[in-house]
Amino acid sequence: MKRQRIGITLMIIGMISGSSASELTQTCRGCHGEHFERRALNASKIVRQMSAEEIERALHGYQKGTYGGSMKGIMFGQTKHLTNKTIRMIVEEIITDCKYTKLPEKNDSKIITHSVIDIFH
Numbered sequence: 719m720k721r722q723r724i725g726i727t728l729m730i731i732g733m734i735s736g737s738s739a740s741e742l743t744q745t746c747r748g749c750h751g752e753h754f755e756r757r758a759l760n761a762s763k764i765v766r767q768m769s770a771e772e773i774e775r776a777l778h779g780y781q782k783g784t785y786g787g788s789m790k791g792i793m794f795g796q797t798k799h800l801t802n803k804t805i806r807m808i809v810e811e812i813i814t815d816c817k818y819t820k821l822p823e824k825n826d827s828k829i830i831t832h833s834v835i836d837i838f839h
């Protein structure tokens with residue numbers, strides 16, 4: 719029940735912020751969070767807090783096997799088929815998303831609910 723409510727709340731926030739995950743970054747969001755606010759598999763940095771240059775460098779590095787920690791194999795799988803142009807588009811999409819979506823301080827359902835109420839009032 720609680721979980722369902724959080725789900726619906728997040729959906730409303732998504733609608734309000736007008737975000738729609740494109741196909742390019744949909745898989746990424748599965749691990750990194752809807753707005754790149756999570757540590758993927760508890761291992762990655764929070765991509766939201768990285769600059770465009772850092773993200774781009776990381777993606778190229780994973781592709782070449784020159785960047786990353788113990789789980790870099792996962793990101794190699796995610797990046798090996800990407801062209802430079804696609805990587806650029808992905809980075810742009812992430813940066814735009816992070817610029818236009820405001821997240822609550824903590825990912826706490828109470829805080830999220832409050833922010834929705836604030837928006838509606």
Ligand code: HEC
Nearest residue numbers: 745746749758759761762763773776786787788789790796
């Ligand atoms: C299956 C889960 C998964 C998916 C899907 C995934 N990632 Fe990751 N990502 C990870 C993990 C785990 C790491 C940390 C890897 C390591 O040890 O370096 C990571 C690291 C990163 C980093 C660097 C963060 C750091 O710690 O330096 C970036 C940027 C990134 N991912 C972007 C993406 C993008 C863009 C996509 C989609 C094209 C994507 N990821 C898809 C799990 C995932």
